[in-house]
Amino acid sequence: xxxxxxxxxxxxxxxxxxxxxxxxxxxxxxxxxxxxxxxxxxxxxxxxxxxxxxxxxxxxxxxxxxxxxxxxxxxx
Amino acid sequence: xxxxxxxxxxxxxxxxxxxxxxxxxxxxxxxxxxxxxxxxxxxxxxxxxxxxxxxxxxxxxxxxxxxxxxxxxxxxxxxxxxxxxxxxxxxxxxxxxxxxxxxxxxxxxxxxxxxxxxxxxxxxxxxxxxxxxxxxxxxxxxxxxxxxxxxxxxxxxxxxxxxxxxxxxxxxxxxxxxxxxxxxxxxxxxxxxxxxxxxxxxxxxxxxxxxxxxxxxxxxxxxxxxxxxxxxxxxxxxxxxxxxxxxxxxxxxxxxxxxxxxxxxxxxxxxxxxxxxxxxxxxxxxxxxxxxxxxxxxxxxxxxxxxxxxxxxxxxxxxxxxxxxxxxxxxxxxxxxxxxxxxxxxxxxxxxxxxxxxxxxxxxxxxxxx
Numbered sequence: 001x002x003x004x005x006x007x008x009x010x011x012x013x014x015x016x017x018x019x020x021x022x023x024x025x026x027x028x029x030x031x032x033x034x035x036x037x038x039x040x041x042x043x044x045x046x047x048x049x050x051x052x053x054x055x056x057x058x059x060x061x062x063x064x065x066x067x068x069x070x071x072x073x074x075x076x
Numbered sequence: 077x078x079x080x081x082x083x084x085x086x087x088x089x090x091x092x093x094x095x096x097x098x099x100x101x102x103x104x105x106x107x108x109x110x111x112x113x114x115x116x117x118x119x120x121x122x123x124x125x126x127x128x129x130x131x132x133x134x135x136x137x138x139x140x141x142x143x144x145x146x147x148x149x150x151x152x153x154x155x156x157x158x159x160x161x162x163x164x165x166x167x168x169x170x171x172x173x174x175x176x177x178x179x180x181x182x183x184x185x186x187x188x189x190x191x192x193x194x195x196x197x198x199x200x201x202x203x204x205x206x207x208x209x210x211x212x213x214x215x216x217x218x219x220x221x222x223x224x225x226x227x228x229x230x231x232x233x234x235x236x237x238x239x240x241x242x243x244x245x246x247x248x249x250x251x252x253x254x255x256x257x258x259x260x261x262x263x264x265x266x267x268x269x270x271x272x273x274x275x276x277x278x279x280x281x282x283x284x285x286x287x288x289x290x291x292x293x294x295x296x297x298x299x300x301x302x303x304x305x306x307x308x309x310x311x312x313x314x315x316x317x318x319x320x321x322x323x324x325x326x327x328x329x330x331x332x333x334x335x336x337x338x339x340x341x342x343x344x345x346x347x348x349x350x351x352x353x354x355x356x357x358x359x360x361x362x363x364x365x366x367x368x369x370x371x372x373x374x375x376x377x378x379x380x381x382x383x384x385x386x387x388x389x390x391x392x393x394x395x396x397x398x399x400x401x402x403x404x405x406x407x408x409x410x411x412x413x414x415x416x417x418x419x420x421x422x423x424x425x426x427x428x429x430x431x432x433x434x435x436x437x438x439x440x441x442x443x444x445x446x
Contacts, residue, residue: 047115048099048107053087058080061112 077190077197086201094134095204102130122192124183131183138259139183145260146271147181155266156359161375162366171369179217186213186258193217210248218249220333221315225389232313232335240389252279269349269384276348277306291397298350305342305351307386309397309408313337314355314387318429319362337396340416340441343380356416356441357385363431377437381430382416415443 051057089096100107105119123130132139142148153176162168178193185191186208189198199205199212208214215223224230226249228239242251252275265271278284284292284306295304315333340356342349363376393399396408408414421438424430 047110048103048105049085049090051112051115052083052085052099053090055080055084058084059078062078062080 077195082189082195082197084201085198086203089202096202122182122184122189124185124188135183138255141260141262142183144262144264145258146265146268147186147258149264150176150180151264152267157373159375159379160373161378162371162373164371167370168366171366171371175369181217191217207248207250210250214249221317222388225312225314225387228389230313230315230335230389237312237335237389238391241391269386274348302352303350305349305354305384305386307355307390308339308351308353310390310392310394311337311355311385311387312389312391312394314357314385314389316358317360318358318424319360319365337414338382338416338420339414340382340438340443343383343441349384353443354384355387356382357387358382358430363433377431377433380438380441381434382438382441409445412445415445416441417445418442 091097098107099105102123103119103121104123106115106117109115109117146152150172153172156162157168157172179191181191185196187205188202189196190212194216199209205213215226225237226240226243228237228243230237254273257271257273257275261272263272268274284296291309294300295302295309296306297303313335314337316336316338317333338356339353342351342354343356345351359381363373366373396411396414398407412419416438421430421435421442425432425435
């Protein structure tokens with residue numbers, strides 16, 4: 001059994017190595033696939049269309065219409 | 077229109093040429109953001125409003141002309157304010173901006189969405205309509221008189237007043253009031269009757285000038301002894317308002333509108349409107365209509381308060397114009413109830429619908445039956 005006490009540079013380097021590899025993985029797109037709070041974006045169509053052509057989604061998210069519309073508008 | 081309907085875009089519009097290719101090219105915002113607030117940051121709801129290049133890029137002439145048009149400037153109101161001495165000027169401007177200016181339209185409020193004055197919202201899934209929708213655009217603003225007349229939604233007592241013959245022929249507003257008239261020519265007319273290219277019956281019915289119809293030869297031509305406007309014979313009873321929006325009753329109106337029909341002398345004859353006799357309608361305000369807003373009209377009765385009208389309920393045969401012997405007298409000439417007379421004005425004053433100052437103002441337009 002070999003027990004080796006770490007020298008001080010290794011004490012500093014070890015946590016850095018611990019963080020560095022995951023960071024590199026993230027940069028190349030190998031990070032977490034959990035996107036529950038960040039829905040994927042269809043870059044081919046853009047989010048304007050995704051929302052504004054989805055009737056069910058608009059109904060679900062629409063705020064109450066508080067527009068004041070005169071009962072009988074019109075100068076003529 | 078429900079809130080979601082106002083922003084629902086049809087899939088057929090998306091990507092269509094030439095207007096549906098890119099949302100952000102007109103509306104700005106961020107079409108790569110996944111969160112609504114970020115996507116709408118910097119977005120312009122109505123890119124056809126004044127300073128936007130959205131429409132100007134391809135429709136430069138129309139955009140340029142429209143800026144001076146009546147739909148953009150609402151100059152007809154300002155003409156009236158000036159003529160009737162509305163003031164003080166600053167108060168009039170502030171009132172108009174706060175209460176009336178929302179009715180002016182942008183390109184989009186005729187061709188894409190409903191006018192803001194009635195709550196906005198895209199029409200037909202954001203399709204760009206060459207001819208605005210009669211229901212959602214034209215009569216959305218021009219509804220209480222024109223729209224109801226045109227569609228036959230008025231009643232005289234309990235009797236429905238038939239719709240306009242043009243409506244029944246499936247014509248809509250745009251058939252008579254084309255883009256050239258509505259966009260204008262870059263000048264700002266004083267009123268709708270002075271707009272360049274304003275609709276004229278003779279545009280489609282030139283035969284009136286020369287056909288064998290005796291009534292046309294007697295009454296409808298420049299050579300006639302006394303020339304009548306087309307509406308004198310061919311319009312039906314129409315809505316008259318006397319003092320709306322002041323001292324509200326249960327319906328929110330001072331005096332509910334009245335269905336009536338009054339022939340009188342043309343208050344403002346000119347080259348385009350040369351007739352001796354026209355159909356008249358009382359102006360829709362009383363002298364104190366704008367009093368609650370601190371506005372007085374010092375010259376309210378300086379000119380007639382009955383003005384030329386062009387009711388949009390035209391029929392070939394009406395109660396005052398139908399064939400048959402003796403029809404001239406029985407249908408029209410002997411029917412005092414068709415005319416704006418001194419006696420009728422006295423009655424309206426007595427009922428509190430008109431003020432005494434208006435009696436003198438309207439002397440030049442009342443009819444004196446022989």
